[in-house]
Amino acid sequence: MKRLVCLCLLPLMLTGCGSEGFADRTYTRAIGLHGALQMCVQGFEQEGCTVTDAGSIGEALQFEEAAAGGRIFTGHTELLCVDGSGVGDAVEALFLEQGISPGCKVLYTRPVAYLQQHDAAETVHSLRMAERSGLLPRTELATVLEEWLGVGQTALVPVEGCRKLVLLRQDGKTTALSEQACEGMRYLRHAPAVTNVTLDDGTEIGIDRIRLRKTAEDGTVRFTVKLRVRNASPSQCSALHEKLRQACEMAVREMHTARADVIGVQEICESHGIPADPLPEVQVRVEVQQ
Amino acid sequence: MNRLDKVQLFALLLLSGVWTVLCTPALDGTGGMLGAVLGCGVQLLLCLPLLRESVPEFSRTIQQHRWLGIVYAAYFTIWGSFGFSQLHDAAPAGLHAWSGGAVLLILLTCLYTSTAGLRTAGRAAPFLAVLLLLSVAVLTIGAGKRIIPERLFLQTEGIRSGFLSYLAGSGELAAVWLLLGRIRGSGNPAVLAYLPAKLGLYLLLSCLSIVAGGRLTASQQYPFLTLTALAQPLEGQRADALYLLAFVTLFVMHLTLMTGLAGHCLTLLYPRAERAVPLLLPVMLLLSRIFPGEGLQMAAACCMPVLTAGGVLFAGLRERRRAAV
Incomplete structure (x- = not known):
């Protein structure tokens, strides 16, 4: 009887029932990075994005949390917008320290302007459809990080519009294909x-x-x-x-x-x-x- | 110490062994995997004296040679403190929901489980071994999407370092003699199953790190923990909670086993010390703060072969001499 009760209680540990409410958290759908370091965040069911200037990813997220009035969870981020301003270290920190999904799509664009004007959900959908139909090779955060660790230190990243590709070095240098x-x-x-x-x-x-x-x-x-x-x-x-x-x-x-x-x-x-x-x-x- | 059965013995050894595997600080490629296979062979050789028909009983030997009991107690304490050192170093690497409150909760859990005794831990071990296997299955499914077979090729580099690393991470082997004396029937099947099971899990994790993690896991200090960040089987639901649960569970079982074993050795020598067994936990924590992790591991790794096979051989020799006299 005791074992049965314990087995029934065990799944409760995995529900997060004791944690804060859903409305007290901000779930990021898209993150844009520019320079060292400007970060813009677009949440789910949010239009536009909030922009923060900070010295590091951790600091930027703290400022975002203060602005949003609650904790920020980056684990479900679907889109990462980068440009050629050398944000390689920040991207790596986002993955290793903040737990961004390895399947997050990466897009080469002007991060702040793009996220202020576009819905990240539509962009992610377009990228996924382009990959499924073979119009774009499959690229995601994990492949970008791995390519940056290779001999060439260069990753293949799709460009805004989902038709073109660029070779993006970790230091920001870009070559359009x-x-x-x-x-x-x-x-x-x-x-x-x-x-x-x-x-x-x-x-x-x-x-x-x-x-x-x-x-x-x-x-x-x-x-x-x-x-x-x-x-x-x-x-x-x-x-x-x-x-x-x-x-x-x-x-x-x-x-x-x-x-x-x-x-x-x-x-x-x-x-x-x-x-x-x-x-x-x-x-x-x-x-x-x- | 109360009796365990074969399945509980297997699960206890496996959970303790996999904790060290999970905290492997570096990978040596396929050469390292070959080295691990050789290491497992050496472990089997070390266990041979324990798998005979008539093995001297651990408790009787300790009571006749008290210094041996102190050596074993010190060894289990050192191996447990190395576990604390691994937790401190490895935890933030791949598990982002880490805080001081979490560490305190884990310590309190270890305190409770160490007072409950090895019998309780033994009962829970098979269930937790199933949780471990479930986590590995989820990890395999999540990593399966990223497999690039070209990354897996035979290398001869890294065999030596893989061999030494695998052998140095097998501190739980020294517990076999003690535990064999406390199970019902023969414990040989459990030991003979645990050795290839641990090796199999190590090879699987190494293989996945190479073919799915690639340079990303190879560049990080704790590649298997980085692999958990990469291995997300579902897009809408992360598996981090499962990995965190498995990680903490492995640590708690590992500490419980080491505390229980060290406590048992001390209790054999000084029966009044039974109540002081939970004090071993802060001792282990203190040792992990004072001494560097590599030093603790080196000290334990040097003693492990001696305590695994040497102890029982020594006891056998003394008994034969006594019988001859």
């Missing part, structure tokens, strides 16, 4: 979930399956993108092959120019015993099969 390179990045980060590709002449080709293979031979890293298409003529396959090859090569070229690694070259080098610094040559191969 061309449209062709952005398309190539979609295939080199991981196999995207696209169901069709549009050629330059407007023809749509259906895609059954996409595979990405990463290998290393003779000191060279090779990325092979294999596509299985349906109902495409040989000339269309050839055009698709050429388009993707150029896009992937452009992505690699622009990435090399920025001395970045956002496609996992370092992991391939380490697993094959190849020095990752400086990053070796990356060859791209595209195979289109019917």
Whole structure:
């Protein structure tokens, strides 16, 4: 009987019944960081954002709590807006000290202006839909932090509008990728979930399956993108092959120019015993099969 | 000390062992994992003298060689104080809901459980082991979304440091001789199950840290705790409360076991000392404040092999000599 009572009481410990009321807490939906350090916070069901200037993340959150009149919980933050003002340390502190979700989306924009004018929920929804349809490679806080810890110290971050990408260094230096390179990045980060590709002449080709293979031979890293298409003529396959090859090569070229690694070259080098610094040559191969 | 059964013994050893695993300060890659496998093999060798048919009884040996009882009591006190040191260092690393009030609550809980005795802890241990497994399952599901298989490749670097680190984190092994004398029937299956179970959990956590955590966990001082921050299985609900519960539970069980064991040794030597057993907790806390954590771990790690196998071998030799005389 005692065990049964204890087992029934145990789940009560996990409900937070003893903690403060829901209305006494502010749950942040989006956080924007600029410089050292301006932080703006947009809560759930809140329009606009509150802006705070402080010396550190902890201090900024204390000021926000004073302004909001209650505790701030950042664990459900869905969007993190950053710019090129070198907020890398602040982002790391947000994750390690404040417990922001590792799946939080990161967006390159003017943080304060963007959050004052846009609803973070719509932005997050747009980013997720773009990733699901293969328009954008998957990026989130965990991948950004990890890429900043890599050899290139550069992360791939989507830009406001959910169409373009930038290479953002931890110190704030930014390199915008061309449209062709952005398309190539979609295939080199991981196999995207696209169901069709549009050629330059407007023809749509259906895609059954996409595979990405990463290998290393003779000191060279090779990325092979294999596509299985349906109902495409040989000339269309050839055009698709050429388009993707150029896009992937452009992505690699622009990435090399920025001395970045956002496609996992370092992991391939380490697993094959190849020095990752400086990053070796990356060859791209595209195979289109019917 | 009251009797335990095999399942309770297994759960107690596992919970105490996993506490140290969770507070592993650094990872050595797949080389470290290989080193841990070798370390487990050495642990099995150290336990062989304890798994024989006729093992000298711990209590009788202590009463005949009182200095040995003091050594064991001191060892368990040092290992418990190292636990406090680990709590102080590791807790803020991955568990953000940390405060002075929380520490006080934990201390009070440890005080209560240490006065309740090992029998009570033994009864709770199997349930808490299930909680541990549930946490590991949630962690695995949460980390599974971030797995990049290319990160896992065989390395020979780190085998030695992984071996030493795993062996140095196995202080609970010295408790096996004492606990085997207090269970119903043979405790060998429990010990033989606990060794691979602890190794399996260590390998799983290491593997997840490498393939899911990558450079993020490798760069942090307590990689398994950082892994809990990464491993969130649901978007709308965080699993931090479960991880925090598992973390605190492991610490409480670890301290309860060490306090109970040290107290049992002292009680065998000085029966009136039974009431003073809860005082061991502030002694452990004081030692953790005075001495650095690495020093406490080094001292315990050097003694562990001797106390695990050496103690029982010494007792066996003395009994044979006495029988021969």
